[in-house]
Every structure is written in structure tokens, then in C-alpha cells.
Amino acid sequence: MRFFLTSDDPKSKARALALSKKLNIEIFKKPPQKQIKEFSEDYFFTCSKGRLFLKKGLGQNSKPIFSDFDDWAKNYEDNLLKNSTKGLPANFSCLDLTAGFGKDALEISKVVNCKSLVLVEKEAWVFELLVDGIKNISCNRAGGLLKKFKTFNMDNLEFLESKNETFDLIYIDPMFLGVKKSKAKKHMQALRDLSTAVIQKELLKKSLDFANYRVIVKRHKNMEYLEAIVPNRSVKGKVVRYDIYNTN
Numbered sequence: 256m257r258f259f260l261t262s263d264d265p266k267s268k269a270r271a272l273a274l275s276k277k278l279n280i281e282i283f284k285k286p287p288q289k290q291i292k293e294f295s296e297d298y299f300f301t302c303s304k305g306r307l308f309l310k311k312g313l314g315q316n317s318k319p320i321f322s323d324f325d326d327w328a329k330n331y332e333d334n335l336l337k338n339s340t341k342g343l344p345a346n347f348s349c350l351d352l353t354a355g356f357g358k359d360a361l362e363i364s365k366v367v368n369c370k371s372l373v374l375v376e377k378e379a380w381v382f383e384l385l386v387d388g389i390k391n392i393s394c395n396r397a398g399g400l401l402k403k404f405k406t407f408n409m410d411n412l413e414f415l416e417s418k419n420e421t422f423d424l425i426y427i428d429p430m431f432l433g434v435k436k437s438k439a440k441k442h443m444q445a446l447r448d449l450s451t452a453v454i455q456k457e458l459l460k461k462s463l464d465f466a467n468y469r470v471i472v473k474r475h476k477n478m479e480y481l482e483a484i485v486p487n488r489s490v491k492g493k494v495v496r497y498d499i500y501n502t503n
């Protein structure tokens with residue numbers, strides 16, 4: 256599996272070149288048509304008209320992967336995650352230490368009591384897609400929710416240690432390693448395939464010191480507790496489990 260940078264319209268070429276340098280991703284040189292199939296397992300970070308997205312393979316049926324906040328604001332609900340925030344005070348602040356595409360952060364922002372969300376993401380190309388997603392929203396609902404967001408492109412442990420700031424809720428969604436690949440949705444599969452950022456050993460332990468009320472950790476339902484720390488309770492769904500650590 257390889258990772259390339261490309262553009263799908265002539266006006267985006269200069270941006271693609273600049274991003275290739277910034278993100279250190281090789282520019283894709285289009286092969287003859289008959290070789291297209293050889294790229295089916297590769298990823299393409301694509302600059303399009305005013306928009307960035309990721310694609311797997313070069314086939315027409317390969318769907319773009321990006322932070323689609325308009326769609327997630329209107330058509331997606333994670334009631335399990337929202338239920339995990341029950342009991343937090345009015346105007347609570349949240350720190351998402353593993354922001355990825357920002358889909359879970361958007362769910363937390365839908366909780367009426369949530370006032371602000373800080374999103375930290377280390378992987379530069381993921382961060383680029385996240386920021387591009389925020390810039391490109393068009394529906395009012397997403398616009399209102401994203402006003403709560405503030406983003407940082409840095410290592411999460413470094414963030415905790417350097418900012419020395421507390422948050423009412425800290426959210427951690429480490430990659431589900433060891434879970435069968437075929438089960439992962441395309442966004443998560445891309446992160447698993449391409450993200451080189453790793454969660455450091457004592458992230459949960461440290462987070463417990465910086466959370467005023469709660470730390471929530473997302474796990475696959477069959478996974479062991481993160482850092483072997485037993486939560487106060489867990490909220491279990493068909494596929495995922497949210498482990499809840501009370502800190503007050």
C-alpha cells in the first residue's frame with residue numbers, strides 16, 4: 256500500500272504541489288490506463304476544486320473520504336456516546352485527544368450542555384482534512400456546532416503537558432488494533448492503514464489528572480481496558496464500548 260498526493264483539476268495543481276512538500280507525500284504521476292488496477296490498494300490525498308479528500312484506488316466507484324460535517328450533523332447520531340456524557344455540568348468543556356476526522360467530537364458538540372471542544376490530532380494529513388472539513392461546511396446546523404471547535408496539530412501527551420489546562424471531559428479514541436480489518440468503515444480503515452501517530456503509554460493515566468469530571472475511552476466491545484485501568488462503568492453497544500472514568 257502506497258500513499259500519493261494528486262489533484263483532479265488543473266487549477267488545484269499548485270496546491271497539490273505545495274501540500275506534497277508540506278505533508279511529505281509523493282506526487283502521483285498518472286500511469287497508462289491499463290496499469291490503473293495496480294493502484295487499487297493505494298491511497299490518494301486529492302486536491303479538488305476548493306476541497307481536499309482521500310481516495311482508495313483510482314476506480315470510479317471509490318468514494319471520497321473526508322470530514323463531512325454537513326452530513327454528520329444531519330444524518331448521523333451516536334446516542335451511546337451522547338449518553339456517556341449524561342450528568343456532566345452545564346457549559347462543560349471537552350478535550351478530544353484523538354480527533355481524527357472529528358466525527359466523534361461533532362457528536363459531543365451536539366450535547367446541549369457542551370460549550371467548547373478542543374481537538375488534538377498529531378498526523379499532519381489527517382489534520383489537513385479535518386481543517387478543510389471545518390472550512391467547507393454549508394449547513395447552519397453544522398455551522399452552529401463547529402463554533403465550539405478549536406483545533407491543534409500536535410501530540411496529545413505533549414498538549415496535556417505543555418498547556419497544563421484542565422477540561423471537564425477528556426475523550427480518547429485509540430485505534431482499534433487487532434480487530435478484523437474487513438469490519439472497519441472506510442474512514443477508520445484509512446486511519447489504520449496510514450496514520451503513523453501512536454498513543455503513548457500513560458495517556459489515560461495523565462488524562463485522569465487533567466479531567467475535572469470525566470474521561471471517556473472508546474474501545475471495541477471485546478477489548479481490554481486501556482492501560483489496564485478499570486473504569487467506574489461502561490456503556491456497551493453492538494460493536495463499541497465507552498469506558499467511563501469519574502475524576503471528581
Ligand SMILES: C[S@@+](CC[C@H](N)C(=O)[O-])C[C@H]1O[C@@H](n2cnc3c(N)ncnc32)[C@H](O)[C@@H]1O
Nearest residue numbers: 353355356357358359377410411450452453454
Ligand atoms: C481512531 S482515530 C480517532 C477517530 C475520531 N474519533 C473520529 O471521530 O474521527 C485515532 C486518531 O488518533 C490520532 N493519534 C494517534 N496518536 C496520537 C498522538 N500521540 N497525538 C495525537 N493524535 C494521535 C491518529 O492519527 C488518529 O487520527
